[in-house]
Amino acid sequence: MMGPLILNTLTAISSSLTKKGNCMSTFVEKGWFTLPQHVVSRLSVVIGEGGSGKTETVLRAAHLAAKIYGFQVILIDAKGDDDLAPRFVAAMHTAGKKHIKLFPTSSYDGWVGDERTLYNRLMAVQVYTEPYYEGIAQMLLDLALKVPGGPPRSSTELLRNLKPDQLRILYRGLPEQDELASLKNEDAHGVYNRYRAFFKSLEGKLDGGPASFTFDETDAAYVKLDTVAFANECSSIGRYLMEDIAHYMTCRKPKDQKVLIIVDEVSALAIANIANLSERLRSFGGAMMLTSQSEEGLAKTLDERNRILKTSHMLILHTCNTPEKLVARAGKYKKVQTGWSVRDREGTGYGTVHLSDEYLVPPDEARRLDVGECFVIVKGSGYKVRVAPLQIDKASVENAEAFIEQEAMYSTVTQPLTPRKVEETRTPLSIVNQYQDINHPQQSGQGEPDTL
Ligand SMILES: Nc1ncnc2c1ncn2[C@@H]1O[C@H](COP(=O)(O)OP(=O)(O)OP(=O)(O)O)[C@@H](O)[C@H]1O
Numbered sequence: 346m347m348g349p350l351i352l353n354t355l356t357a358i359s360s361s362l363t364k365k366g367n368c369m370s371t372f373v374e375k376g377w378f379t380l381p382q383h384v385v386s387r388l389s390v391v392i393g394e395g396g397s398g399k400t401e402t403v404l405r406a407a408h409l410a411a412k413i414y415g416f417q418v419i420l421i422d423a424k425g426d427d428d429l430a431p432r433f434v435a436a437m438h439t440a441g442k443k444h445i446k447l448f449p450t451s452s453y454d455g456w457v458g459d460e461r462t463l464y465n466r467l468m469a470v471q472v473y474t475e476p477y478y479e480g481i482a483q484m485l486l487d488l489a490l491k492v493p494g495g496p497p498r499s500s501t502e503l504l505r506n507l508k509p510d511q512l513r514i515l516y517r518g519l520p521e522q523d524e525l526a527s528l529k530n531e532d533a534h535g536v537y538n539r540y541r542a543f544f545k546s547l548e549g550k551l552d553g554g555p556a557s558f559t560f561d562e563t564d565a566a567y568v569k570l571d572t573v574a575f576a577n578e579c580s581s582i583g584r585y586l587m588e589d590i591a592h593y594m595t596c597r598k599p600k601d602q603k604v605l606i607i608v609d610e611v612s613a614l615a616i617a618n619i620a621n622l623s624e625r626l627r628s629f630g631g632a633m634m635l636t637s638q639s640e641e642g643l644a645k646t647l648d649e650r651n652r653i654l655k656t657s658h659m660l661i662l663h664t665c666n667t668p669e670k671l672v673a674r675a676g677k678y679k680k681v682q683t684g685w686s687v688r689d690r691e692g693t694g695y696g697t698v699h700l701s702d703e704y705l706v707p708p709d710e711a712r713r714l715d716v717g718e719c720f721v722i723v724k725g726s727g728y729k730v731r732v733a734p735l736q737i738d739k740a741s742v743e744n745a746e747a748f749i750e751q752e753a754m755y756s757t758v759t760q761p762l763t764p765r766k767v768e769e770t771r772t773p774l775s776i777v778n779q780y781q782d783i784n785h786p787q788q789s790g791q792g793e794p795d796t797l
C-alpha cells in the first residue's frame with residue numbers, strides 16, 4: 346500500500362488513456378502520478394531514444410526511492426554523463442543521504458570477500474570466447490586465490506600470484522603442485538596479461554587504500570564508467586562492481602536495507618545474465634532500474650532481452666522509433682468501430698458496427714512523445730505521464746560540485762584517514778524511519794508538487 350503522499354514523481358497528462366488502465370488509483374495521488382514502493386522494489390526497464398529524458402526519469406525515481414522509501418541508491422552511470430554526478434549528489438543530499446561516495450573520484454575496495462567471491466568478481470571481468478582459455482583462467486585464478494596464507498587483497502598481490510613460478514613456490518609440497526606441473530607457461534602468461542591490462546588501466550582504483558570506500562559505508566553511491574579514463578575496460582569495471590554489489594546485497598548489508606541499483610545505459614556493461622541477477626537480488630531487498638536507448642541495447646542476445654522484458658515489472662517507455670513490441674505489454678482493448686454505407690455519393694441509410702482490438706498504448710503516440718513524456722506500463726496497464734524534473738537549485742549543484750572536489754582531494758591524500766566503521770557511518774534507514782516519512786509527509790520537506 347502507498348502512504349498518503351508519495352513523491353510527486355510523475356504527473357498524469359492523459360486522462361482518457363489512464364481510464365483504460367485498471368489500477369490507476371494505486372498510482373495517482375492528488376492528481377499526481379506516483380510510483381508505489383512495490384513497483385519501485387522490482388526490476389524496471391526505461392527505454393527511449395537518445396535525449397528523450399531517461400536519465401532525468403531515473404534521477405527522479407532515485408530521489409523518490411531514497412527520500413520516501415528509504416532505499417540506499419547505487420547509480421552506475423555507464424554513459425559517463427558530464428553533469429550527472431553533481432545532480433545525483435545534490436539529489437541525494439536533498440533526499441537526506443549523508444554518506445555519499447563516488448567512483449572513480451574515490452577508490453573502491455574491490456577485495457572484500459572470500460576466495461569464491463573474489464573468483465566470481467575476477468571471472469566477470471574477462472569474456473572468453475574459447476572454453477580452453479576460460480578453463481585455464483579458472484584454474485589459475487582458483488590457485489592464485491586459494492594460496493596458503495589467504496587470498497590476495499590487492500591487484501598487486503593477485504598479479505604476483507598469477508605468475509606460474511610464484512605459484513609453484515607457494516604450492517611446493519602441496520597436492521596442487523601436480524596441477525601446476527602440467528600448466529603451460531605461455532597459457533598462464535595469457536591470463537596474467539589480461540588481468541595486468543585491466544588493473545593497470547585502473548591505476549589502483551579498485552585496490553582500496555586511504556579514503557577508499559565500499560558500498561557498505563554509503564547510503565548513496567555514484568559509479569561513473571569513464572570511457573575516457575578507462576577506455577576499453579569500462580564494461581569490465583562495471584561487471585566487477587556489479588559482482589561486488591551482488592555480494593554486498595546477499596552477504597554484507599543489513600537484512601532490512603533496501604537498495605535501488607540503477608544502471609544508466611545498460612548496454613555498456615554487457616552483463617550476460619542481468620535478469621537472473623535482478624531476480625536473485627530482489628529477494629535480498631534489491632531493486633534494479635535499467636535504461637537503454639533501444640530494446641536491442643538491453644542485452645546482446647534475443648533470449649536475454651526477452652528474459653529482461655519478461656522479468657521486469659515496469660516498463661517506462663520514452664519516445665522511440667519501434668515501440669510495437671514494447672507497447673504490446675500494455676495489452677489491447679475492444680474499440681467499437683462504426684461506418685456508413687455510401688453509394689453514388691449518397692448515403693444508403695445503412696451503417697456498420699464492429700469491434701476491433703486496439704493497443705492501449707498506441708505505437709504512434711509512443712513515437713510522438715515529447716522530451717520528458719513517457720508511457721509507464723505496469724501489469725497490463727499503460728499510463729501516459731510527463732516526468733516532473735527534479736528541481737535542484739544552482740546553490741545545491743554548486744555545493745555538490747564542491748563536495749565532489751573535496752572527495753577528489755581526499756582521494757589523493759597519502760596519509761590514511763581514520764577508517765570509518767560501517768556501523769557508525771550507515772544512516773539507520775530502519776523501517777520505522779521509512780514509515781515516519783510516509784505517514785508524516787511534512788517531515789519529508791515535500792510541499793506542493795514540483796512544477797514542470
Ligand atoms: N521530464 C523532463 N522535462 C523537461 N526536460 C527534460 C525532462 N527530461 C529530460 N529533459 C531534458 O532533456 C535533455 C535530455 O535528457 P536526458 O539526459 O535525461 O535524456 P536521455 O534519454 O538520458 O539521453 P541519453 O540517451 O543521451 O542519455 C536534458 O537536457 C533535460 O534537460
Ligand SMILES: [Mg+2]
Nearest residue numbers: 399400424609
Ligand atoms: Mg541518459
